[in-house]
Amino acid sequence: MSDSVRIVEVGPRDGLQNEKAIIAAADKIALVDRLSATGLRSIEATSFVSPKWVPQLADAAEVYAGIARRPGVHYPVLVPNATGYERARAVGVEEIAVFTAASEAFNQRNVNASIDASLERFAPVLECARADGVRVRGYVSTVLGCPYQGVVPVADVVRVARALHAMGCYEVSLGDTIGIGTPRAAREMLRAVAAEVPMAALAVHFHDTRGQALANILACLEDGVRVVDAAVAGTGGCPYACGASGNVASEDVVYMLEGLGMDTGVDLDALIDTGRWLSALLGRENASSVGRAGRGTPAG
């Protein structure tokens, strides 16, 4: 496995939106700028969902407008509907992310709509994006299990991923939202999707709720995926006190990939520093093992 992997850094969005602490817009801007300085090429910067739903990211426009656009770096933002798209475009967003669950029960609870209704809602957004030259990334959540309906049939994941790709998403990220999956299930799900959507258009998105994320990523890398979502400092939950629902930590992923001889273009030391800085800002333990322990390169 000696090739390159693109990390999609989701800390500023999927991470921060699920943290209890709310940090200032200036700190969010500093976070994105520190992340782009590490060599990351994709950084999900914020979310234009309603501030009623996600007060943590109510300052999306201010944050997006404030970040230093580094050439060659993409800064997607989450967009729930046409209104969000318009707000995003008003500040010059050039890449968006749309989302739906693979679980009908989850989608109903999350956005009060069926999966098909969600896809229909996004259709005009994707049409506008195409006309505007805006790139669109698609998220499929609950790909390995759902807290409400339990098992999520792989066929449902395939159907939603195929639909998002067919609608124009250049990349579809497959998310184990509740961190319940293990390597065989992850691999079988990925294989089924890759039979319908090109592997080069797929990403994997694991939460480390049950400590399985890196093993799942390893299994998916072995099957050919080369895009991995991760969040600096493992943000996105209250991992120790409340049951570890955070994203897999970018530092831990990059550490593993370096060990596998796979290039990420990311300066791990700078990433570790950023995760420590962010953890201090959030006033919580760093949820990255590498962030806590350090790279530990032995002398000699």
Add this chain to the structure above:
Amino acid sequence: MSDSVRIVEVGPRDGLQNEKAIIAAADKIALVDRLSATGLRSIEATSFVSPKWVPQLADAAEVYAGIARRPGVHYPVLVPNATGYERARAVGVEEIAVFTAASEAFNQRNVNASIDASLERFAPVLECARADGVRVRGYVSTVLGCPYQGVVPVADVVRVARALHAMGCYEVSLGDTIGIGTPRAAREMLRAVAAEVPMAALAVHFHDTRGQALANILACLEDGVRVVDAAVAGTGGCPYACGASGNVASEDVVYMLEGLGMDTGVDLDALIDTGRWLSALLGRENASSVGRAGRGTPAG
């Protein structure tokens, strides 16, 4: 990978000896008995090293004498030398574990002896064990890196593993003591050792210092290893505050193995309960992700 894996539970020894908190002998006995009730077949019960070195396990004789011997379960104890062997035999120990590092620098600092001197010290112990019908397990530590000398050549790991096996160890456990390895390094090391020692006589022993343990175990399972050391509740360090030096958590390993369709014979729910009970006793956060989050089997 549909077959069975034996977990060697090392929490009562490798776990507790590295915890700050010291728990009562009665609690240690209860721990071992709870563990054997989960279906675990190998439980390292304690250590007969000098209490000067490991005050946490100064009550080794009392603990060993107190545990309920469950038929079919092995209760190895760590033994550093002939004196430790005699103390262990005095309370009826039927399986011991001996140890040396693959790193010369580590062995010097750890036991103030060269690797060859350690092996020589163990030779009479293994002779006595053979005469007494006592089984012997061997540990090789620092197999993927050393905090003092840095890189540990794979050839040194192979040499030490081969020596322990040749001296009569029925199983040699390969330990990434400082949790620095990643899957490719782990796999390459395992393959090199397995070229000299039968895979069926090898175990892997990972610490989760940098979050890599499950990924490393997965890689080694793919190469054929079927014995995995782990510690309930991820004991063996102060993982959050002090840099995550604990053993990989048994709960997390069993959860992954169940997902891989591999049989461990362990009741995961009972193991989770035991880890939570132990964490409360130690007065610290449970270092098992599965222990914190729960199995989370979705309804339906």
